[in-house]
Amino acid sequence: MSTDQDSRTTNGELxxxxxxxxxxxxxDVLIVGAGVAGLSMAVLLASLGVRAITxxxxxxxxxxxxxxxxxxxxxxxxxxxxxxxxVLAVSTPLKQLGSGVLATNLAGxxxxxxxxxxxxxxxxxxxxxxxxxxxxxxxxxELEPILLSAAREKGADVRWATELxxxxxxxxxxxxxxxxxxxxxxxxxxxxxxxxADGARSFVAQELGFTFEGEHGLKSMVSAWVxxxxxxxxxxxxxxxxxxxxxxxxxxxxxxxxxxVHPYKEWVLNWQYDPADGEPDLSxxxxxxxxxxxxxxxxxxxxxxAVNKWQVNNVVATTYREKNMFLAGDAAHRHPPSSGLGSNxxxxxxxxxxxxxxxxxxxxxxxxxxDSYHEERQPIGRQVVDHAIKTLHYMSRVPSVLGFWRGQTxxxxxxxxxxxxxxxxxxxxxxxxxxxxxxxxxYRSNALGIQLGQRYKSQAIIDDGTAYPESTRDPILNYEPxxxxxxxxxxxxxxxxxxxxxILDVVxxxxxxxxxxxxxxxxxxxxxxxxxxxxxSIYAVGIRCEYDDVLGEWTARRELSEHxxxxxxxxxxxxxxxYDLPQDPSTALKSAFSHILALDETSSS
Numbered sequence: 001m002s003t004d005q006d007s008r009t010t011n012g013e014l015x016x017x018x019x020x021x022x023x024x025x026x027x028d029v030l031i032v033g034a035g036v037a038g039l040s041m042a043v044l045l046a047s048l049g050v051r052a053i054t055x056x057x058x059x060x061x062x063x064x065x066x067x068x069x070x071x072x073x074x075x076x077x078x079x080x081x082x083x084x085x086x087v088l089a090v091s092t093p094l095k096q097l098g099s100g101v102l103a104t105n106l107a108g109x110x111x112x113x114x115x116x117x118x119x120x121x122x123x124x125x126x127x128x129x130x131x132x133x134x135x136x137x138x139x140x141x142e143l144e145p146i147l148l149s150a151a152r153e154k155g156a157d158v159r160w161a162t163e164l165x166x167x168x169x170x171x172x173x174x175x176x177x178x179x180x181x182x183x184x185x186x187x188x189x190x191x192x193x194x195x196x197a198d199g200a201r202s203f204v205a206q207e208l209g210f211t212f213e214g215e216h217g218l219k220s221m222v223s224a225w226v227x228x229x230x231x232x233x234x235x236x237x238x239x240x241x242x243x244x245x246x247x248x249x250x251x252x253x254x255x256x257x258x259x260x261v262h263p264y265k266e267w268v269l270n271w272q273y274d275p276a277d278g279e280p281d282l283s284x285x286x287x288x289x290x291x292x293x294x295x296x297x298x299x300x301x302x303x304x305x306a307v308n309k310w311q312v313n314n315v316v317a318t319t320y321r322e323k324n325m326f327l328a329g330d331a332a333h334r335h336p337p338s339s340g341l342g343s344n345x346x347x348x349x350x351x352x353x354x355x356x357x358x359x360x361x362x363x364x365x366x367x368x369x370x371d372s373y374h375e376e377r378q379p380i381g382r383q384v385v386d387h388a389i390k391t392l393h394y395m396s397r398v399p400s401v402l403g404f405w406r407g408q409t410x411x412x413x414x415x416x417x418x419x420x421x422x423x424x425x426x427x428x429x430x431x432x433x434x435x436x437x438x439x440x441x442x443y444r445s446n447a448l449g450i451q452l453g454q455r456y457k458s459q460a461i462i463d464d465g466t467a468y469p470e471s472t473r474d475p476i477l478n479y480e481p482x483x484x485x486x487x488x489x490x491x492x493x494x495x496x497x498x499x500x501x502x503i504l505d506v507v508x509x510x511x512x513x514x515x516x517x518x519x520x521x522x523x524x525x526x527x528x529x530x531x532x533x534x535x536x537s538i539y540a541v542g543i544r545c546e547y548d549d550v551l552g553e554w555t556a557r558r559e560l561s562e563h564x565x566x567x568x569x570x571x572x573x574x575x576x577x578x579y580d581l582p583q584d585p586s587t588a589l590k591s592a593f594s595h596i597l598a599l600d601e602t603s604s605s
């Protein structure tokens with residue numbers, strides 16, 4: 001069977017063509033797109049009590065696996081939203097798929113293997129101590145229904161088969177015209193703000209003239225979702241991804257990449273094609289033939305569930321905000337799936353923006369707070385795109401190191417493979433080169449610093465005049481926790497009322513937090529007199545405090561005296577810190593919140 005990349009099946013969603021025949025609908029936020037980014041935004045806004053309508057031209061959630069790597073930061077967000085257990089129920093922990101395997105084919109010669117997702121002996125402690133959560137392998141078609149269910153449980157209005165056909169970005173809000181695809185009926189939705197989360201072919205971005213930098217169409221790819229029992233060739237070396245590269249193949253560049261959906265019988269098989277040769281053959285027979293070629297065993301039954309084609313892009317929006325419209329997810333940043341950062345960045349975009357919209361809409365924050373979404377997330381989008389492209393190039397080095405080239409005969413390919421593993425000076429040199437090339441794959445699969453080390457600079461962060469701690473290790477591969485303003489609050493295990501909890505379980509939940517220590521009473525008295533109307537929770541964290549630092553982990557990571565304090569935003573980033581108890585904590589807090597919430601602004605942005 002064959003489907004276009006952007007098409008969706010009903011997937012359990014029933015759409016009544018007689019619904020929503022309204023001449024005009026008003027809401028606070030219009031969310032365009034109901035993929036990972038749009039549904040995450042819907043869950044978050046509903047949790048915060050914001051009126052929002054989410055529309056999607058599709059008839060239901062993603063029908064195919066697509067994105068699958070879910071890192072610790074995203075799992076922390078799901079934990080905050082109360083859906084971690086539901087996600088775990090459909091996931092495979094990545095520590096169970098902790099190898100990266102390169103082979104000529106699955107039944108053939110193994111070229112190299114390395115440890116992924118923090119499973120290596122030198123990586124385990126880094127990943128384990130960085131977060132209360134573990135990385136998961138959960139495919140998009142199983143994740144999106146969980147997000148949808150959570151959104152609807154919280155009262156979200158999600159409308160399928162409803163397409164945006166026109167949008168205006170007006171001084172006082174957004175006006176959109178939508179069409180119900182089944183009935184053809186059109187109606188108007190007016191909103192104070194809108195979020196374009198409508199994917200890599202974003203209608204919103206195109207219609208409103210958002211500009212982008214980078215390149216489209218770097219590679220053309222085919223993905224096939226298949227059932228094939230590959231236990232014999234994979235279970236003894238469990239991996240989320242198997243790369244096959246065969247000599248003597250005219251399309252040796254990524255002959256086939258097997259991505260595990262469910263061990264070890266459900267997969268996505270990716271391969272590259274050249275548009276200059278015409279449209280790829282997406283027939284079942286062609287897919288099965290390619291599957292057998294990359295397996296190396298024609299006796300394995302293969303069932304094709306879906307096939308689509310797509311492009312590798314290297315693109316990021318130059319701005320994430322144009323007046324009352326925001327871009328999120330793939331609408332804002334488009335990059336290859338290498339490094340598995342795509343869906344994670346989508347969720348994290350929504351986590352950054354939702355609470356800001358809620359505060360501005362309720363009048364508890366100034367318009368300038370919304371500018372911080374672009375200031376904080378656009379540099380992260382650029383970083384993620386650049387990193388994904390870099391790791392794609394790192395993988396493309398491997399065939400040349402192996403001695404493969406386009407147009408090579410099968411006999412020439414066999415000779416270079418024999419030499420690679422031979423007891424000869426040439427073989428030794430080539431194995432050394434291969435070892436170096438394989439080490440670079442750590443930047444794809446073990447980039448803990450990229451995943452957890454995101455740091456914000458914006459008007460919603462108050463720098464304290466100190467420098468970030470200097471990196472003592474590779475900052476891409478290693479996460480270095482810090483409470484410096486702009487950083488994500490470091491994880492530390494605490495004890496509270498006889499339970500072990502992470503400090504990340506304490507903060508978040510849609511509200512600001514004030515983390516204090518032994519001088520908590522003075523800080524609490526100061527906070528109670530603020531009168532800002534925001535949800536502010538105060539937590540005393542330290543040795544024998546209410547949140548007891550029994551292991552000393554928080555003391556080691558807080559970078560404050562026992563009398564200091566942190567303001568932690570609803571998205572768990574540190575907004576402000578005071579190393580010690582100031583002479584007038586009330587004035588210090590009031591000044592900090594006034595700046596963070598843009599309450600001191602003299603004009604709207």
